[in-house]
Amino acid sequence: MFSQFWRRLTGTPGASTSPAAAPAAEPAETAAAPAPAREVAPKGEIRVATEESLRRSLTWRSRVLMEGAGEDIMRSDGPALVAALTDANESVIRQPPAAAQRALRVASNPETPMPKVVELFENDPMLAQALLRFSNSVFYRRDSQPTASLQSAVQRVGMNGVQTVLTASLVQTMLCRPGGAYDALVQKVWTHMQRSAPIARTLAPAFGLDAETMFSLALLHDVGKLVIFDHISTLRHDKRRDLKMPDLFFRQMLWHLHEPIGGLSVLHWGMGGEAAHAVAEHHRRPAPTTSDTVTECLFVAETIELAQTNFAKLDWEEVWKKGAITTEMGSVQERMRKTDE
Ligand SMILES: [Fe+2]
Ligand SMILES: [Fe+2]
Incomplete structure (x- = not known):
């Protein structure tokens, strides 16, 4: 569907590389991946996720998640849910x-x-x-x-x-009613995606990217979470009861799995490997070793959105460090300032 995607995004026809969807290194939401030494590639390099790279990432992340699971988790609906999500077949990633x-x-x-x-x-x-x-x-x-x-x-x-x-x-x-406290989370995630989109559009030129394409990608970036909620909703319907698992485990599961599941969904919906890569790598963990301005823009846009929603002051230096951002900070701040005026 996004056959012109990359040309639209960067204005370059370019060749393809596939470093996408390398497994994340950290075991928990709060852990920070150490940024490896950077080897910056020329801007405009195409990054494409494949079914194989995304499935490899998903399997690895599921394993890391389950390695730390205690008895309370093993007795809950958590393990069966993770197994189904790792399978990521057509009952998990439904066709729109x-x-x-x-x-x-x-x-x-x-x-x-x-x-x-x-x-x-x-x-x-x-x-x-x-x-x-x-x-x-x-x-x-x-x-x-x-x-x-x-x-x-x-x-x-x-x-x-x-x-x-x-x-x-x-x-x-993909918006659904997975039941209980999850219903509010679905709305929260969708609101976050909608609010990140205009921020990504504003920032895109500072990263040398097409504004409207970045709007679309930001609108998609956490779609993996919606797919997970959608599957919980299906299971709830089949079992005729709410799913039960410890809240912390549920949050860690969302955190670990939503990127590769989002990437696979985008791929299965025919939006192409470039969009799948962006969705699967938007948290930049571990930080890529070559330039990847698309995920840089998504990372910064969603961080700004979260700060705005939580009325928190944005620590720009920290954002650049955490996301291993290579784009010049001043030009991005300038784009944000203009929208505030
Ligand atoms: Fe997000
Ligand atoms: Fe995310």
Whole structure:
């Protein structure tokens, strides 16, 4: 679907490398991976995750997670859930509705004529509303009048914007009710993804990246968590009861597994290996040994979002150190400052 993804992102056709989805080194959410010595590659290098690299990462992370499991965890629903998630078959990574996939495929084809793109929205009132909301947002509306016409909305946001609206609607099909305290977490994760997206779009030029593509990737970055919640929801339905496991274990499981599961989901939904890599490596642990500006931008954007949500002061030096960010800090701060004015 994102056949033009990389060219759109960096403006370069480039060759492919695949360092993606190397296993994470730390055993717990609070542990920090030591940053290895950096060997910076030229900007614009393509990074692609493959099914094999993502499954290797997922298996390794599951093993690390279960190695520390005590008796209370072994007696809970935790081990069976981790085993199912590690399998990551089609009952875990469900295919989104065919219509959503078809729409994204149509919009991703540069040959698709404008009336065909407009038609996608004319036939779906929910999508039409989402497009109009997006095209009338502060970013696109600027000084112009709000539009109620689908055709002018498509013209205003362009094909990249159309793909963003469709990506958001596809991710929303993963929103579910896993039960109990998990319901609130689903909303919290989705809100975090939605709030990270405009920040990534603002910062993207400072990292030399395409703004709208980074908006889409930030909107997707924690989709692995939604897929995990979606599977819990299915199990809850099958078992006719809530799943039970210690809260700390549940959080560690989310932390360890959401990146490779997100990457695999993106791959299975046909969004391509570059997007899968970005989603699977957005926490940069361990930090890549060559330049990877896409995950740098995602890392910084989501860290800013979390600080804003928690009303915490952002320690820029710490963020750069923790994420092993190679991009110049001043230009990123300047982009943020402009949005605050
Ligand atoms: Fe996140
Ligand atoms: Fe994450």
